[in-house]
Amino acid sequence: MLNDGKASGYDLKKQFESSFAHFFAAGFGSIYPALSSLAEQGLVSCQEIPQQGKPDRKVYEITAEGRRYLLKALENPAPCHKVRSEFLAMMCFAHLMQPESVETVLNSRLDDIERFKKMFADIEANCMHEWPGGMKFVLGFGKAVSAAMEKYICENRYLLLEETQKQSASA
Amino acid sequence: MLNDGKASGYDLKKQFESSFAHFFAAGFGSIYPALSSLAEQGLVSCQEIPQQGKPDRKVYEITAEGRRYLLKALENPAPCHKVRSEFLAMMCFAHLMQPESVETVLNSRLDDIERFKKMFADIEANCMHEWPGGMKFVLGFGKAVSAAMEKYICENRYLLLEETQKQSASA
DNA sequence: TCAGACATGTAATAAGTTACATGATTAG
DNA sequence: CTAATCATGTAACTTATTACATGTCTGA
Numbered sequence: 001m002l003n004d005g006k007a008s009g010y011d012l013k014k015q016f017e018s019s020f021a022h023f024f025a026a027g028f029g030s031i032y033p034a035l036s037s038l039a040e041q042g043l044v045s046c047q048e049i050p051q052q053g054k055p056d057r058k059v060y061e062i063t064a065e066g067r068r069y070l071l072k073a074l075e076n077p078a079p080c081h082k083v084r085s086e087f088l089a090m091m092c093f094a095h096l097m098q099p100e101s102v103e104t105v106l107n108s109r110l111d112d113i114e115r116f117k118k119m120f121a122d123i124e125a126n127c128m129h130e131w132p133g134g135m136k137f138v139l140g141f142g143k144a145v146s147a148a149m150e151k152y153i154c155e156n157r158y159l160l161l162e163e164t165q166k167q168s169a170s171a
Numbered sequence: 172m173l174n175d176g177k178a179s180g181y182d183l184k185k186q187f188e189s190s191f192a193h194f195f196a197a198g199f200g201s202i203y204p205a206l207s208s209l210a211e212q213g214l215v216s217c218q219e220i221p222q223q224g225k226p227d228r229k230v231y232e233i234t235a236e237g238r239r240y241l242l243k244a245l246e247n248p249a250p251c252h253k254v255r256s257e258f259l260a261m262m263c264f265a266h267l268m269q270p271e272s273v274e275t276v277l278n279s280r281l282d283d284i285e286r287f288k289k290m291f292a293d294i295e296a297n298c299m300h301e302w303p304g305g306m307k308f309v310l311g312f313g314k315a316v317s318a319a320m321e322k323y324i325c326e327n328r329y330l331l332l333e334e335t336q337k338q339s340a341s342a
Numbered sequence: 343t344c345a346g347a348c349a350t351g352t353a354a355t356a357a358g359t360t361a362c363a364t365g366a367t368t369a370g
Numbered sequence: 371c372t373a374a375t376c377a378t379g380t381a382a383c384t385t386a387t388t389a390c391a392t393g394t395c396t397g398a
Binding site: 008009010028029032033036051053054055056057058 | 347348349350351352
């Protein structure tokens with residue numbers, strides 16, 4: 001991310017919460033130690049800007065060595081793409097749940113997707129023009145997958161509810 | 172998984188590599204310690220079956236207490252669904268890559284998706300009938316999302332390649 | 343006046359991955 | 371004869387999450 005310009009840990013966190021949110025999570029507990037470690041290795045440099053009332057702002061910038069390192073990292077021919085879904089794990093056992101409980105879970109998932117869609121629209125309206133094609137591709141990917149998930153859930157939720165109904169009727 | 176019947180760690184691993192592969196990864200290093208810990212807590216019981224030439228087969232079975240624990244765990248109203256994609260992270264920087272390198276990455280992703288699709292078809296043909304609706308929903312979810320990813324990549328890969336071409340032309 | 347943005351970090355814990363360690367049987 | 375399947379586990383290491391710790395400024 002620093003390859004696209006200087007930033008503080010706080011700035012990066014905001015990116016993780018917006019444009020990167022659909023495929024990569026990171027909290028302060030990962031970001032700050034990572035920046036320190038990168039600085040130690042000489043892959044980024046750090047400029048401290050004194051401030052009143054809050055900790056000094058530390059603005060990080062990628063170095064020439066950092067750029068070389070990034071380029072080498074981009075040579076990985078088969079980067080992974082992993083999903084870890086407690087949601088899907090839970091839905092495997094929908095027949096053990098109360099129908100209202102299944103509804104709640106489904107709706108909360110749909111809400112998450114809705115939030116992503118709003119975020120995508122926001123990003124598209126604001127900062128998309130200044131982005132390279134790669135970022136557009138990645139944003140579009142998120143939109144396409146979100147839309148597919150939403151459509152699938154809406155069209156197939158009956159599969160889950162039928163069974164819990166049967167369950168609660170026999171119980 | 173033990174709720175659907177007895178199994179050994181080895182058996183569970185096979186499930187993680189087939190029907191669960193698209194939303195939950197686990198290796199032996201996670202499975203065996205987890206089974207031991209569950210047994211210690213009394214949530215599963217273990218029956219050791221002696222064998223020659225290989226370690227005793229340990230068949231685990233869920234206990235009544237384990238079932239109660241599962242039911243309580245299924246009350247979580249907002250289970251998470253996380254994606255961690257080195258693939259998408261890499262594609263953000265496609266403009267820094269060689270066009271052939273981008274092609275390689277894209278094709279390897281497409282191969283992965285193809286493998287998933289074959290696996291889904293296999294599962295559907297074999298064991299699907301005996302499954303509860305939840306498992307069918309989850310399998311269908313995987314199929315829908317895989318299809319959406321494949322379609323998106325095929326229709327939008329030009330976004331990535333245009334830029335690297337420009338890059339290599341100007342270089 | 344109260345929430346939220348700004349701004350950094352550490353420490354403890356939890357979780358996950360990888361390598362190591364062993365070895366028979368079976369199908370191609 | 372070779373690769374895969376069966377079958378278990380531990381130890382070391384890497385990674386990520388959560389809670390803690392602090393405090394100002396701004397807008398509603």
